[in-house]
Amino acid sequence: MIEKLFKFHGGVHPPEHKAESAATPIRPVPMPARLVLPLRQHIGNVAKVKVAVGDHVLKGQQLAAPEGMISAAVHAPTSGTVVAIDEQLIPHVSGLPDLCITLQADGEDRWIEREPLDYEDMEKTAVIEALRQAGVVGLGGATFPTHVKLRADPRHPVKTLILNGAECEPFITCDDRLMRERADEIIRGLQIMAYLLDAECCLVGIEDNKPEAAQAMRTACARSAVPVEVVLVPTLYPGGGAKQLIKVLTGWEVPSGKLPSEIGVQCFNVATAYAVHRFIDHGEPVISRIVTVTGKVARPGNFEVPLGMAIETLVQAAGGAAPDIDGFIMGGPMMGFKLPSPRVPVVKATNCIIAASPDLFPPQPLPMPCIRCARCADVCPANLQPQELYWFAKSQNFEKARDYHLFDCIECGCCSYVCPSHIPLVQYYRYAKSEIIALDRAKQAANLARERNQLRLARIEREKQERQARHAQKAMGAKTDTAADEAKKAIIAAAIERAKAQKAAVTPQNTDHLPPEAQAEIARIEARRSQAMEQQKE
Amino acid sequence: MMAMASPYLSEQTSVSMIMRKVLLALVPGIAAYVWVYGSGILVSLLLASVTALVSEAVMLKLRGRPLRPFLLDGSALVTAWLLALALPPIAPWWLVVVGTLFAIVVAKQLYGGLGYNPFNPAMVGYAVLLISFPVAMTQWPAPLELAQAKLSLLDQLRYIFGRVLPSGLTVDAISSATPLDTLKTQLKLHHGMADIMAAPMFGTLGTKGGEIVAGAYLLGGVYLLWQRIITWHVPVAFLGMLALLASGCHLIDADRYAGPLFHLFSGAAMLCAFFIATDPVSGPTTPKGKLIFGAGIGILTWVIRTWGGYPDGVAFAVLLMNICVPLIDAYTQPRVFGHEK
Structure with a gap:
């Protein structure tokens, strides 16, 4: 039992703006005809393309494989044809284009063969590798490949597993809705993660402005066999930062420049736990995520969105944006960024889209x-x-x-x-x-x-x-004995010595019985060779 | 256009809002001042305000800076009011003007304007006046209830601008040395504390009339704390240290050293604690640094009052501690998250 919560220094209370999008259940969106899937939707190496233009692929099929340990796979969110592999504008602060796979949906939405993973009967490393191939990354927005954090490290055994449901940024409610509606699934994901890490203690941190989510999670915990404690933490931005949440729940500070695992803690977003459950129990890789669409849109709310859907299409699903908007923000208003274009796709990092207008965010x-x-x-x-x-x-x-x-x-x-x-x-x-x-x-x-x-x-x-x-x-010239000649002679003498020594050491060779002149000739050749070799070495 | 990068939200606050609240917090003190000493102070305040705004505008123009944002930020008015409140309320007009000019032109604008002055501008102006015109600086009017003659506002205006007194009155009839000054002189003449304090100019807490003004400043200070314009560190450290030293010496020799309440409610102690020493630009920024800074001003104020050549030590104490600010800040950096101490 957590008896006492700790405080981190500072923090602010910006207006929350969560009510607008938190009231309605998660809604599905129609599958768009065209999906754009960036190869880098995660932190780490760019995924390696496994398909070619013209290939027909199934829903859930791997389109790009992880390259190296810190990388994540990319999958097809629906069945269709690969129509392009080229540079396109992606949702990134830089506003620069990056390599993307464009998929034309065939409308059939036909799945690959899906099988649950019998993870308890497998080697843990095999489960980790499977998660690597499933494209699971941190869905709180940081998109760090999850399998890397689930590898058991004997130097730093993870004792405490923390699920981050704080969701401290204003406007964002996707984790809130997910916890309210799919708490059992999240807890199931947590159970798998705790098993992989051998964690002794599982905590779920939720800011106290989300009582319904906390209640749902508590009910789910009671139903499940896993000992999990759901802890309400004070609403204070940025209390959902991993290091801040760890401090609040445990009182420990992750040392500067180190990872939480080095103090025996690992922290995952609730949506990541949900993604782990979907893959392990249903064989579904990460091909969609919950996205909050809010701000100046007609019907703000949360949507289950296939990755690769254009932001403008998603905004249409929320009833369209007001005419006075001056752009879209991805993420929250405190740490998010303005999208370079409304046509960029939804990616694994897209937790929230805010239709921004001057009255919502007054000019500075x-x-x-x-x-x-x-x-x-x-x-x-x-x-x-x-x-x-x-x-x-x-x-x-x-x-x-x-x-x-x-x-x-x-x-x-x-x-x-x-x-x-x-x-x-x-x-x-x-x-x-x-x-x-x-x-x-x-x-x-x-x-x-x-x-x-x-x-x-x-x-x-x-x-x-x-x-x-x-x-x-x-x-x-050869007129006099110069120092160089002396050196040469010394080398020759040395070579003769070596030859003699060799002769003494090894079995007789056919050169041994040559006349002395011939032997001297050989020695001279040897000397030249060794000199040449010396020069080469230099 | 919205902000170029996150955060896109910001709190409704501004420099001018902070300065307006500081000015508002000074109003009770000014009201008490008028009640105790008459309305002459209003003339000083007006003179200082006009001088400050005009000189600020001229300097901004010369420095090629935009006028509007910097004239409206209110910082020049705060400097002007603090200086005017530190000067004798019937000070000649040129004293107010010269002090304000020096504060704004030299201490503030020549160092780079708002945010760049290493010394408290009002205290620089005050120190320059005290050194240059010591006589004018010590001619304080007696509180109205003690004065032999009361001057009407017109009489006060005549005196401020022309040094003309109504016929039959001498300067001594309307002014007197300050209680801190009197205390110092009397102690030098080996009079006992009890005898000195029996004089009518000394009140229950500090000095008659002055203690009311000090109480009003304290009220304004509480408002600033409540509004989070200032933090508790500097006022508590300053007043605490001043009271501590005064109590210690008062306990040892009550006949030669005034008690803590007298020190807290005399002179400019309260004004300094909440309005002058708390100036963010010329003060330290770390919590520990603020405590050191405030305590340092407390020590220096007490030392100057007790053994120094000037009756009140607040201005010099603040300026001396301003010098130490970079050092204090450098050595009081708090522990950063995830770092060892």
């Missing part, structure tokens, strides 16, 4: 100078000094920014949220981080180049000396 007034009021420091969940980091980033004093732990910033946006001077602080930190990373890379490249140049200069110098030595030798 012009930034004023920082007055060092330190409100940002009061709300920073990492307990950083944002006003100092801002100062260092602005003055391009990047080393100092690093010293003040810039890389512990989780970019939650609390500092910008409270800033009375309306300074876009997070943007300064993103800028400073990318500059530091670029500088580090440049430094590495420069070091490498310098090393290479030094080697090159040394080689040129050596070659010059050798050339000079050769010229000098030529100039001297």
